[in-house]
Amino acid sequence: MFAGKTTLLIERIEALRQSGQSLRVLRPARDTRSLPGSIQTHGGAHASAIEVERGEEILTAAGNAEIIIIDEIHFFGDHALEPCRDLLRAGRMVIVAGVEIDHFGKPFDPFPQLLQIADSVRRLQGVCARCGAPSTHTQRLIPASDRIVAGGEESYEPRCSTCFVPSRPNRGDVGGGRLS
Numbered sequence: 480m481f482a483g484k485t486t487l488l489i490e491r492i493e494a495l496r497q498s499g500q501s502l503r504v505l506r507p508a509r510d511t512r513s514l515p516g517s518i519q520t521h522g523g524a525h526a527s528a529i530e531v532e533r534g535e536e537i538l539t540a541a542g543n544a545e546i547i548i549i550d551e552i553h554f555f556g557d558h559a560l561e562p563c564r565d566l567l568r569a570g571r572m573v574i575v576a577g578v579e580i581d582h583f584g585k586p587f588d589p590f591p592q593l594l595q596i597a598d599s600v601r602r603l604q605g606v607c608a609r610c611g612a613p614s615t616h617t618q619r620l621i622p623a624s625d626r627i628v629a630g631g632e633e634s635y636e637p638r639c640s641t642c643f644v645p646s647r648p649n650r651g652d653v654g655g656g657r658l659s
């Protein structure tokens with residue numbers, strides 16, 4: 480998050496469209512930050528996308544496209560894993576983007592398993608909102624006990640591993656009381 484992930488994905492989509500291969504972009508319907516039927520960046524770049532309610536629906540939504548692109552795949556959790564495996568077995572190209580670590584500081588499914596089957600992985604870094612170092616974490620600024628919380632990105636900011644304070648799952652608040 481805050482590292483230009485969707486910008487990069489849209490650039491990739493535009494480049495792949497030039498290749499002449501059939502392509503479908505999927506995104507979770509639960510992610511309400513983008514306009515319906517699209518993925519978009521803060522800067523206004525966008526690409527059309529099919530909204531998918533549940534991970535189990537990925538295969539159907541993928542249709543016969545040769546290239547399947549899934550943004551914000553962590554919204555689907557483990558349910559995205561088998562569909563991705565099935566698509567790869569069928570010889571399709573699968574490109575996914577998402578957040579690898581949640582605001583508790585724990586691995587975000589399905590990333591640990593997906594990373595094992597990925598041919599290539601590109602990790603993006605933002606800039607820590609506190610100290611300016613490269614950021615690898617997403618700091619939640621508003622208390623929440625769920626891993627995925629509907630809402631805008633104003634509820635989060637990028638943090639480096641030193642400045643990151645994990646949310647506490649049981650109390651549903653952000654850790655450390657250091658947020659002001």
Ligand SMILES: [Zn+2]
Binds near residue numbers: 610
């Ligand atoms: Zn920092």
